[in-house]
Amino acid sequence: MKVFRGSTFKADRAWGAVEIANMGGVTTRLHWTDQPYKWHTNDGEEVFAVLAGCVEMRFRDKTGAEQRTLLESGDVFYASIGTEHVAHPIGEARVLVVEREGSV
Template identity: 75%
Template sequence: MKIVRSSTFTADRAWGALDIANMNGITTRLHWTDQPYKWHVNDGEEVFAVLHGRVEMRYREAGVEHSTVLETGDVFHASVGTEHVAHPIGEARILVIESEGSV
């Protein structure tokens, strides 16, 4: 049993994470960041939920770049092959659910 208070979680570096669970190779991690990540494609699907803050999510479909701002409570689903990058607007806390070992 575990209770995580996401509103008080911080890390010593951008995209630092707290491992919450690993369920048959699917990881759930809480990330804290105030810096962009990097353009990447995950090994599988990814669910990205903004728990605190705002995040500009940039993604490419058929070579065309798109952007949307995710608010607290919003969820982004990256299907297999979706190239994307997260740019927090200030500090953000993000719950990420993905295949173990994914980028």
Template identity: 75%
Template sequence: MATVIRSSNFTADKAWGAQQIANMNGITTRLHWTDKPYKWHVNEGEEVFVVLQGQVEMKYRSDGEEHSALLKSGDVFYAAIGTEHVAHPHGEARVLVVEAEGSV
């Protein structure tokens, strides 16, 4: 079966609401809609975060220092295991997230 998802049409009832796209042997791919920041967290595994629409300021901590990167449409953020991070959208954003099933 094939599926076409028009990410620009996706909205959710709450910030960080998601549409499950696939689960491939425990690795999930989800489309998120948000207009509010997430929370500081560390994933149990690696995470790939792709901004499809909008802008997201990704803050992350490395070697005890806080860093920030402004991600625009088409930009990708990779969080290795143990990377503490938080996403702050600037207005509405749609984000594709690939991570281990059950990650925060």
């Protein structure tokens, strides 16, 4: 048993993480960041939960048009297979990411 404090966790670099669990090839990680990630498409599904802070999630719809949504503490973003997306924190943010092991 271990407790992870999502409200106070801080990594030594943007998108640094601590792995909480690996459940049969699906990882759960706690990330800290104050910088945008990069546009990417996962080879599996991804669940992205904001634990602290705000994140503007940008993603491309089926036509390729860029969409944006603001995620606040407690909000969850689900990226289906093939959803191109990028997270832009507004200040510092702490997020819980559940995805296939080895995803970008």
